[in-house]
Amino acid sequence: MLLVLIGAVAVLFAASVAYGMLSDNDPTRHHTGLGEAIDVSPDDEQLAFSYFDQGRESLHVGNLEDGTATQLTSPEAENHSHPTFTPDGEGLFYIATVEDRIQTLRYLPEPDADPLELTDPDMHVFEAVMSPDGETFYYIAMPAEDLLAREGEAENGMDIHRVSADGTDHEQLTDKDAVDMNSLNISEDGSTLHFIDDMRGAALRTYDIETGAETPFEGDPLPGEAFNVTLSPDGSSAAYTTMTNPEGGGTYIYELFLMDMGSGETRQLTDYGASVTSPAFFHDEDRIAFLAQPNWPGAPASYELMTADHDGEEVVPLAMNLPDSEGGFQPGAVVDRMVNTATLTILYLLMFGLATLYMHTEGRTYLPSIVSAALAAFTIIGSIIASFNNAWMGIGLMMIAIWLLGCTVVLLAFAFIHKRVSSINQTM
Helix, strand or coil, X not given: CHHHXXXXXXXXXXXXXXXXXXXXXXXXXXXXXXXEEEEECCCCXXXXXXXXXXXXXXXXXXXXXXXXXXXXXXXXXXXXXXXXXXXXXXXXXXXXXXXXXXXXXEEEXXXXXXCEECCCCCEEEEEEEECCCCCEEEEEEEEHHHHCCCCCCCCCCXXXXXXXXXXXXXXXXXXXXXXXXXXXXXXXXXXXXXXXXXXXXXXXXXXXXXXXXXEECXXXXXXXXXXXXEECCCCCEEEEEEECCCCCCCCCCEEEEEEECCCCCEEECCCCCCEEEEEEECCCCCEEEEEEECCCCCCCCXXXXXXXXXXXXXXXXXXXXXXXXXXXXXXXXXXXXXXXXXHHHHHHHHHHHHHHXXXXXXXXXXXXXXXXXXXXXXXXXXXXXXXXXXXXXXXXXXXXXXXXXXXXXXXXXXXHHHHHHHHHHHHC
16 A cells, blocks of 8 residues: 555656646746736836736736726737837837747837737847837847757847837847846937946946937936836936835845936835836836736735825735636646645655655665755766756756755655654554
């Protein structure tokens, strides 16, 4: 009977490991809820957002007055995210995630129009802006083959590109091959681009579109760890998020700040106590819409829509009728919740614990613990060898080795206690 139980637990453990290794590790694959980016229309009447329905992300536009929302896209084999209104407010552009999680740039000139493919899947697009005249898109991207390359094998990094609104005249503007570029903004007159270049100390940079000259943003007062930097429509202010407890230990807290780009005066707008992201300025009101994540740092992120005034005195939820899920019961989602580190730990300890009970009858109580220790040792050796070719694989294997060592300590303690108790019972 004991051998049957050991076999059954071993099968469950092996199946759980196989599922974890072979399944898609995207935490949003069964998620229902808001996506990670929003935008406010130029007339302050609409909010663009993306929404997951059981893992499929689509675009929606909500009415800021009555909270009603309309779904714009219904993707089946891809996800649509990061919707941004065009300067005239008539259309949207967005990111489409296609095969191998490559992101392409799409343009929807008007809600009922067919989307235009502005980039091909051979380029991975991170973010984009549109010129004020509506004729050109500027975007940060890198070759898809370099994004998918193994650690240390990528030949190209991130650069700024542009493409005409009709999908023609592609041009690479920079040759930086940056490890990280983000927070792309365009000036009110369309003459300059502003962005964060982490290769240059995470400072805000300015790129002159006509001359190609790149310089530090004049009088840049942003902190070194600024994220989600968004300039106001007139460029006079910048909203950004940054850590408020960098030395406090525990989970980092990210709050929303507003900075006057002329004087450098800064005020903290939120005291949410978790993480906020994706600030979007209203155009005719002194308000900023943003997303707050109460389950931070959990994954997938569960966002709330909120707004704050420029003084930070009124931070309130933004009422919006979010879509109802169209799906039903998802067996895959249930399995995902069940297959986790806690489940694997329980199954591993149960499997080797039962083996300890069985081997005790054979006079080899510590054999299962020794086998577990050997597995941990081989994994440590494997992590050291792997780190020479792939640092991330080496780190992953080392984490598994630490987990195995922890389980081994528990098994050794169990074997010791069981052997002592058995010895005491035999002498009584």
